[in-house]
Amino acid sequence: MSFPWANQYAPTTEFGRWMDEKLPVPRLVYNSLGAGYPTPRNLNYMWNFGSLAGIFLVVQIVTGIILAMHYAANANIAFDSVEHIMRDVNSGWMIRYAHANGASFFFIAIYLHIGRGLFYGSYKAPREMIWLLGVVIYLLAMATAFMGYVLPWGQMSFWGAKVITGLFEAIPLVGKPIQELLLGGFAPDNAALNRFFSLHYLLPFVIAGVIILHIWALHIPGSNNPTGVDVKGPQDTVPFHPYYTAKDGWTLGVALIFFTMVMFFLPNALGHADNYIPANPLSTPAHIVPEWYFWPWYAILRAFTVDFLFIPAKLLGVLAMFSAILVWFFLPWLDRSPVRSGMFRPKFKIFFGILVIDVLVLGYCGGAPAEEPFVMISQFAGAYYFAHFLIILPLLSRLEKPEPLPNSITESVTGQPLKTAS
Amino acid sequence: MVRIIGILIGLFFSGWLLVSFGMGAVAYISNPPAESVEKEFHKEPKEVSYSSDGPLGKFDRQQLQRGFQVYKEVCSACHSLRLVAFRNLEDIGYNEDEVKAIAANWSIGVPDADPNTGEMTTRPGLPADKFPKPFANDIAARAANNNAIPPDLSLITKAREGGAPYIYSLLTGYTNPPANLPEANQPGPGLHYNPYFANLNLAMAPPLAAEDQVSYSDGTKASVDQMAKDVSAFLIWTAEPKLEARHQAGWAVLAFLLIATILAYLSYRTIWADVKAEKKQKAA
Numbered sequence: 001m002s003f004p005w006a007n008q009y010a011p012t013t014e015f016g017r018w019m020d021e022k023l024p025v026p027r028l029v030y031n032s033l034g035a036g037y038p039t040p041r042n043l044n045y046m047w048n049f050g051s052l053a054g055i056f057l058v059v060q061i062v063t064g065i066i067l068a069m070h071y072a073a074n075a076n077i078a079f080d081s082v083e084h085i086m087r088d089v090n091s092g093w094m095i096r097y098a099h100a101n102g103a104s105f106f107f108i109a110i111y112l113h114i115g116r117g118l119f120y121g122s123y124k125a126p127r128e129m130i131w132l133l134g135v136v137i138y139l140l141a142m143a144t145a146f147m148g149y150v151l152p153w154g155q156m157s158f159w160g161a162k163v164i165t166g167l168f169e170a171i172p173l174v175g176k177p178i179q180e181l182l183l184g185g186f187a188p189d190n191a192a193l194n195r196f197f198s199l200h201y202l203l204p205f206v207i208a209g210v211i212i213l214h215i216w217a218l219h220i221p222g223s224n225n226p227t228g229v230d231v232k233g234p235q236d237t238v239p240f241h242p243y244y245t246a247k248d249g250w251t252l253g254v255a256l257i258f259f260t261m262v263m264f265f266l267p268n269a270l271g272h273a274d275n276y277i278p279a280n281p282l283s284t285p286a287h288i289v290p291e292w293y294f295w296p297w298y299a300i301l302r303a304f305t306v307d308f309l310f311i312p313a314k315l316l317g318v319l320a321m322f323s324a325i326l327v328w329f330f331l332p333w334l335d336r337s338p339v340r341s342g343m344f345r346p347k348f349k350i351f352f353g354i355l356v357i358d359v360l361v362l363g364y365c366g367g368a369p370a371e372e373p374f375v376m377i378s379q380f381a382g383a384y385y386f387a388h389f390l391i392i393l394p395l396l397s398r399l400e401k402p403e404p405l406p407n408s409i410t411e412s413v414t415g416q417p418l419k420t421a422s
Numbered sequence: 423m424v425r426i427i428g429i430l431i432g433l434f435f436s437g438w439l440l441v442s443f444g445m446g447a448v449a450y451i452s453n454p455p456a457e458s459v460e461k462e463f464h465k466e467p468k469e470v471s472y473s474s475d476g477p478l479g480k481f482d483r484q485q486l487q488r489g490f491q492v493y494k495e496v497c498s499a500c501h502s503l504r505l506v507a508f509r510n511l512e513d514i515g516y517n518e519d520e521v522k523a524i525a526a527n528w529s530i531g532v533p534d535a536d537p538n539t540g541e542m543t544t545r546p547g548l549p550a551d552k553f554p555k556p557f558a559n560d561i562a563a564r565a566a567n568n569n570a571i572p573p574d575l576s577l578i579t580k581a582r583e584g585g586a587p588y589i590y591s592l593l594t595g596y597t598n599p600p601a602n603l604p605e606a607n608q609p610g611p612g613l614h615y616n617p618y619f620a621n622l623n624l625a626m627a628p629p630l631a632a633e634d635q636v637s638y639s640d641g642t643k644a645s646v647d648q649m650a651k652d653v654s655a656f657l658i659w660t661a662e663p664k665l666e667a668r669h670q671a672g673w674a675v676l677a678f679l680l681i682a683t684i685l686a687y688l689s690y691r692t693i694w695a696d697v698k699a700e701k702k703q704k705a706a
Binding site for chain 2 (some may be wrong): 016041082086087093094097114140238242243246247249250252253254256260261263264265267270271273274276277286303304305306308313316320323327328333334336370372373375379382383384386387389390391394413414
């Protein structure tokens with residue numbers, strides 16, 4: 001994107017001019033993350049989590065590459081090779097705990113980033129493509145995290161792999177062959193572990209590629225902002241660098257402080273004790289629970305307990321679980337309210353608040369054992385989840401009367417009307 | 423069109439979840455699930471503190487050595503410690519010669535090939551060896567222990583909910599079954615009642631049964647409670663030998679990040695000063 005007032009890249013050295021002619025990489029960086037990207041001046045702290053998620057992805061890739069130098073993807077020695085990293089590799093414990101907890105922090109950042117998009121209408125025209133690519137990134141991240149959790153080959157790794165690939169079994173006719181293809185056999189074993197390791201190494205780079213598209217798509221319309229009002233003049237924006245690099249920079253410090261506290265002082269708090277027991281196909285853990293970031297979807301999966309005509313409850317659960325995320329792909333066309341920001345939508349604000357609580361409740365139930373009252377609570381909360389996206393949002397766009405929007409970003413910040421140059 | 427299909431799908435999923443909810447609620451009210459006996463009698467681990475607890479925690483090496491003595495003289499008869507090597511004992515305060523002696527005098531030899539004949543035999547342990555296992559394989563372990571495999575103890579405090587306090591509670595928690603325990607949950611032959619164990623009865627006989635079962639060289643009174651505390655502290659170390667390095671590194675990283683974040687915040691304030699000043703005019 002280039003607003004007419006965007007700073008233009010001007011190489012100052014001989015080498016800079018030579019490089020700009022041959023391969024204008026500095027120009028690309030300048031225009032995408034540097035002073036050449038005019039950004040709304042009123043972004044609040046909810047806009048910091050995109051870059052934060054990107055940084056945690058880099059943390060995962062760097063620590064992951066080092067772990068792969070010492071890890072052995074073989075069902076007989078995978079568990080012990082992880083313990084070798086923890087005990088005998090220099091600072092191996094630090095790299096592994098950073099990687100294991102880094103995944104959680106990546107998802108914390110990505111969930112807040114998605115929540116911000118949902119509240120401020122960042123999925124609406126002209127930014128639909130950014131949103132769609134974001135959903136793709138989220139799906140890839142879930143697949144990567146799931147396969148990563150299998151690699152230590154502990155009890156939860158093994159039984160998690162069995163349960164999740166077992167979901168495909170519910171699909172009629174092709175389900176069983178799909179499951180066998182995913183596992184490379186009839187149950188998780190060496191073949192499954194090897195292909196999961198291979199894909200776990202590959203997918204983060206695919207994610208990085210989709211992130212490039214995500215940012216590219218962002219630079220065509222430019223960033224949304226808390227008012228949801230379009231940028232109208234130079235006064236509405238500040239150059240990304242140094243303004244937002246400085247803002248992202250200091251909040252990165254805050255995020256890393258939280259990360260440090262968890263990683264060094266509570267490194268196993270987000271994990272599961274059973275995963276320190278080597279995988280044993282003959283002994284099923286009492287409660288098979290995925291990592292916390294999957295809990296809301298796991299609750300929806302388990303909420304379906306009654307067959308519908310000829311469709312078994314398990315298949316319904318699988319369909320609903322995938323639909324719960326796939327529905328995000330249709331969000332730009334489900335919510336037709338012309339107002340982007342939830343700040344100016346009095347009723348949407350309330351329903352959004354309920355949705356946030358609803359997802360937290362689903363998450364809690366997904367982590368709890370599959371018994372009453374948690375199943376009933378997740379049935380009720382799951383019903384609201386689908387109703388929110390598929391019934392409430394489409395109707396709300398017709399029925400709701402939004403509050404008046406500010407004339408411009410500048411006016412909402414300073415109270416002074418925007419001075420147009422012309 | 424998208425919205426009509428969407429609303430139909432939404433009505434289906436939400437509606438069917440509400441139907442399931444209704445049926446579940448009816449079943450719940452007409453036939454409330456009884457609390458299981460395991461839940462009724464099961465106890466949460468006791469409160470017990472260790473010097474390694476908390477972000478400033480450090481190991482008490484005297485205690486770890488006492489705990490090692492309990493492992494050596496009691497637990498090692500049945501439980502392996504396969505991820506820990508004799509050389510690791512230097513971390514808990516034994517010197518090189520002591521470690522050599524401990525390895526060489528260990529009650530079981532290390533399986534190895536005879537250097538002359540090539541036949542499998544055992545030899546005395548070396549500091550580089552991992553602790554040898556008490557049973558040749560799982561079948562032998564089962565046969566000797568009432569069909570239950572004694573779990574490896576290397577990671578046990580991380581591999582059980584409740585951690586070291588759970589191990590301590592289990593070791594000190596053996597009692598006679600309460601009078602109101604249903605017949606089905608009474609300990610069968612070879613089983614022992616322990617309310618800290620998930621299904622209440624376990625195959626391990628009370629391992630720390632009498633005072634002074636171990637005679638501590640540092641003069642500490644070897645009560646059952648003391649031995650249980652010491653061996654569970656030792657097992658914290660076997661599961662997390664780098665705990666002290668982790669705590670130290672954590673504080674160093676925090677100190678660095680705190681300074682870096684304050685500096686980054688100050689530069690943020692400086693950079694944004696002009697934009698913020700414009701905003702202040704509004705308030706004035």
